[in-house]
Amino acid sequence: MARLIHCFKFDVKLLRLSxxxxxxxxxxxxxxxxxxxxxxxxxxxxxxxxxxxAVPMAGWHLLFLYSSLYEKGAEETLLFYYRRMLPVDIIRYMLVHGLLVSLLAGLAAWINGPDFFSGTILVHLAMLFIFYQIIGVALLSATNSLDVTIGIIVSYTFMEVVTQGTFMPWPHLFLFEEPFHAFWLRLTFVSLGVGILYAIVQLWWKFN
Known part of the structure; x- marks a missing residue:
């Protein structure tokens, strides 16, 4: 427990206001x-x-923590440390943000009633949360650029949410209405599954 507290204190000092x-x-x-x-x-x-x-911002901490790895001349020095800490960092921030996102989901259930969260929506929320937790670090390790990674994530998320999925025909990661159409619902889950799989493979290849 003391080590975990030390890790969080270190992260706060490193990221400061962000x-x-x-x-x-x-x-x-x-x-x-x-x-x-x-x-x-x-x-x-x-x-x-x-x-x-909430869900996209839940991946902010991991993305910015690992951005220091790609500062000029830092990768050779820090890679061994980050390789060892990556599983721990993912687990501890998944727990923290998973709790907070669950509380927000509880608020949404209080507003709409507990029946709103069907099994389909709960699975979607869990997959979307996992996706955003790890995709930032995965893209960062592929592009070696924090700016490019943020640009990709923010651009896609903003356009999808603002246009409610009408800007691009595919891929879609979000649900904006009751999932009546099984075909598009399957494509959403396929998109999330492919994204999660890509992130896992990329992180394994880069940090193994």
Missing amino acids: YSFPFAAYALCVFLMLSAGTRSDDPFLPYIFLQGI
Whole structure:
């Protein structure tokens, strides 16, 4: 436990103000859920806030922690340390952000009623959370650039959420309405599965 506390303290010192960004995003998500979500006739609006704001920001800490690996001249020095710490870092931040995202999901269930979270939506939320937790570090290890990685993630997420999946025909990672069409629902899960598999393979290849 003392070692875990030390790791979190080290992360806070390393990231400084940027460490608070995911928590600010969670606060924004709560505000939007309670203000717009409770007044809207669309039951999916609180879930859109959850999956479009909170879940992507949940991967912020890992992405920025590992960005120091790709600063000029740092990779040879830090790779051994990060290779050893990657599983620990993924697990501890999955636990932290998983708890906070679960609380936000509870708020969405309180707004819409507990029946809103069907098995399909729960599986989707879990897969989307895992995807965003590891895809940032995976893309970072492939591009060796924090700016490029953020650009890819932010551009895709923003366009998908703002246009509610109408900007690109495929791939889609989000659900914006009750999943009536089995074909498009399967494609969403295929997209998430492929993304998670790619991230795992990329991380294994880079840090093994």
